[in-house]
Amino acid sequence: MEIDKYDLHLLDALQRNGHASNAELAEQIHLSPSQVSRRVQRLEQAGYIERYSALLRPAAVGLGVTAFTAVSLERHAEAHTDAFNAAVAAMDEVLECFAITGEADYLLRIVAPDLASLSAFMLHRLMRLTGVRSVKSNIVLAEIKRTTRLPLDHLLARGG
Template sequence: MQTIEIDRIDTRLLEILQSQGRISNLELAEAIRLSPAQTLRRHRRLEELGVIRCYEARLETQALGFGAVAFIQVTMERGHIRDLAKFKSMVAELAEIQECFAVTGDIDYMLKVVTRDLKALSEFLLDTLMRIPGVSGVKSSVCLDELKCSSAVPLAT
């Protein structure tokens, strides 16, 4: 993906949207000191360019009864390329997996997984993740405390 040039007004608009995703166009226009029409045009342009990927509500997992968060390292079998499409498809379908990254080093993928409790996490690992074709091993680290959770991009740096 190519880097998109944005000016200081676009940067300010994005900073505000990252922290206040439900802000109205009028409030956003006032904050960046543009007319509502100009603000809406800039906002839509950033969406069309793919700079703004999506809007979502960030839910409090504990309040909803999801008490286990784990980071799971997945190692694939040698020559796993034949199973790659199946792995990607399964990862996309599994609601427990919040994030998945292909990484360098001794492991192939890093997952962030959320489940109701440790028993559910164990069942997910043994009955689901380890049964995906091509997966040869997993290592999990259970999260003890969340110190920071953000998807904000450091635009000001």
Template sequence: MQKPDLDAADRRLLAALQADARASGVDLAERVRLSPSQCQRRLRRLEEAGLIAGYGVRLDRRRLGLDVVAFVQVTLMRHGGDPAEDFHDTLRAMPEVLEAHAITGDADYLLRVVAPDLQAFSDIVLKRLLALPGVATVRSSLSLGEIKATDALPLPDDPAD
């Protein structure tokens, strides 16, 4: 995929949106030092180019009672074809699985999972993941504390800088 051609104003706009996606059009324009109409045109162009995938709200998992975060490595018995696709479909349907990545190394997948408590997490592993056809092994690591959590992406530097 081709690297996007972003100028300084585009990068300021994307950074401002990552910091506060709820900012009004006027506030965004002030932050990025553009007129509101210029800012809106750039925003629309960035959306149409697919650089802005969507807007959302970040919820506080602890206040929602989701105190356990675990990183789960899953290895399948066989790779490719229907077993893997069935596994992918199951992961997509599990709201407790926040992220699922196919990875290199000893395991086939790395999942980020949340649960209200250790019993609920145990049920996810024992009754749901290990019960899936084709799953060979599941290894998990519990998070002892969150050091950094962000969805903000690093923006490319301006080649002119």
């Protein structure tokens, strides 16, 4: 599916406020609400829009500690990585998990109410997963930037 500048502006507007009505979006990108509705539906069906959600502030819901944790596995056979992936996917404390290159195999973003809870999670759940060789964590001291908004300017530069 080809997208044009209106689609890009619509995607950007939705990233800024996924709760905006079609009328609000139409005013921002200079189209009618019915055109916006059709474009949003088309973008959803084409997979540009994955889902809509409310972004909660972790500290406001009692999750005051964030850690970025590098995990290395003992073995890299498919069965071991599949088991690790499934176990981590089921852990609510793990917000994101990426398979990475470099010294570690995975990088996780983990939230917890406090350091004691984070410690208990690490010692009693994460480090006890079969095949985990090492775990190294960095605790976030201050959040400088946090966004879910993807940059789209590179698409505009290509003539979108």
